[in-house]
Amino acid sequence: MEQEERAARRTRRRFARRQWARRWLSLRYVLAFLLVVGLVATSVWLVFFSATLQVKKVEVVGNELLSDGRIREIADIPLGEQLALVDLERADARIGSLAEVRSVDVTRTWPDAVRIEVVERTAVAVVELAGRLRGLDADGVVFREYRSAPKGMPRIRPGGGAGTDALKEAATVVSALPEDLATRVDHVEVATVDQITLVMRDQRQVLWGSAEESELKAEVIDRLLAAQEASVYDVSVPGNPTVR
Incomplete structure (x- = not known):
């Protein structure tokens, strides 16, 4: 009889533990849910309402x-x-x-x-528009004003038929010039997109044409200026330059 009672007590204890475990598991899910809701609510308050x-x-x-x-x-x-x-x-x-x-x-x-x-933007040249000296960047964008042209910076002189595309083309030409060559340029005359001329500080002229192959043209004219005295240098076709 006594053994039966002990066995019954053990059974009841095991049953009670299993019941408590099930209740705790359910309670744990509820607590976790409440914690997540609290964290979300706190985050929303912090992000959208808090002065912090x-x-x-x-x-x-x-x-x-x-x-x-x-x-x-x-x-x-x-x-x-x-x-x-x-x-x-x-x-x-x-x-x-x-x-x-x-x-x-x-x-x-x-x-x-x-x-x-x-x-x-960084100016690569200055251009006179409506009586004002403006900076021109490598993309051909006019973006600032100067009282006087910065020393050593080429000046672009657009002709009557030179539009936005021609200014962009001229900016591409100037950007392709090596620094030592750029400082020797007095100004750049722009008639159209494919009629661009460099006028050097010693008044020699370089017929550049368009901005196409500007890096190659810069190499060619650098050698020509050093090797041959002339008034006009034509590098519009860099593979066949001419002088006169």
Whole structure:
């Protein structure tokens, strides 16, 4: 009888343990679910409502032509806005529309800042337009103004028929010139896209033609200028240059 009672007690204890294990397993799932919900709710609150993750500063780097204030004004990123809600693409497009800007990257810097990294255009020549000296970059984009032409920088003189494409072609030509040759150029006359002439500081002229094969033309004219005295050098066909 006593053995039967002990066996019954053991059975009841085992049953109770199994019941508790099942209850704990169910409770564990509920606790895990509540923990996940709590974490999600906390994250949502932090990202979209908490002052901790609001924009407190807008950092601008890489700019020289444009002031920090000008870039912040164009970006139009309000301080106090939730960092997660800042429209980076809109700010990027607004800054990228500035003529001085070649490229821009607007990013979030957690927990409370926006970083604007600007790459500005670099002038390879100056061009006179409507009585103003403007900088021209290697892509043919006019983007800044000068009071006087920087020393050693070629000046482009467009003719009446020279449009945007011709200026871009001239910029490609100037970009292809080695530095020692570029500094010897007084100005570049541009009639059309395929009628480009370099006028050297000693008044010798180089008929360049179009920007096609500009690197080869630069090599040819560098050798010709050193080897032969002439008034006009024609390298429009670099494989068959002529002088006169």
